[in-house]
Amino acid sequence: MEVGNAQGLKFAIVVSQWNAQVTGALLNGALEGLAKHGAVEGDVEVANVPGSYELISGADIVLRNDEFDAVICLGCVIQGETKHFDFICDAVGHGIANVGLKYNKPVIFGVLTTDNLEQALDRAGGKHGNKGEEAAITAIQMALLSKKYN
Template sequence: MDGDEPSVEHTGGELRVPEGYSVLTGSVDGRRAVGIVVSKFNAEITNALLERALAELDEIGVPRDAVMIMPVPGAFELPLAAMALAKTRRYSAIVALGCVIRGETPHFDYIASEAASGLQLAAIETGVPVSFGLLTVENRKQAEERIDRAADAVRSALEMADVFSQLRAQAAGPLR
């Protein structure tokens, strides 16, 4: 690979924080209620995303009765649905799942951008973590290769929910 080609390998990892600093880290466990908003558009892909997300929740130990699934027509509707679920305060985290595949017009750019902005806004306005499981891809093959992103979205949502829970508990305690 020469220096002009973009990197296609993205990896997570652990941060190395020097000793002496307080660190607030979240864990992933099954003690939380989770809302899932999922687009029906590109259903072959979004059904696979939903299946993968539910399998991850099962593996983590989230009971099925602690999961609410809200199907919506398309990716553009994901933010409104995420906001509505978050505002109920019944869910510790929201997982947004969808797939936008680039076509021949700028429609892809508008939908992908507005969905991303709207999902972030839902999280910011409600304080409930909303994870980004919206695939924005060039073609169906890329989407199929990224189905596991649904599991990543589940884990991110639960980790952030735990961090926020710890932060609220610390805020309620005595000052140092």
């Protein structure tokens, strides 16, 4: 897969503090992915929010600053015993998509929605790789696409 060069692009990473063991690993994966493809530290800003639901307003807040080419939203929602999981996952997915449309910027959904902590850890640097790094690659590709056509 051709990723492209992130040099000169500016990224914001909005990361949930809830399930920090998982989201911290996702963040490390995203930072490593951006760096591996040419992004430098000064072109990446990290903004922490309390939980996955707040990724929506967090992305909206950072995009009020027009300097970013893409925003990566990282979070983790683990299934519990109530329907709360379904409501949060649905709201976060729609909210992140709407922020991207509002600002005409790539806003990347890097939110794990798993049945348990083990599945989340498997996707945050475990046996299924690091979805944070995958989100970073997606952000690079989408930022380059946006620059090409805007």
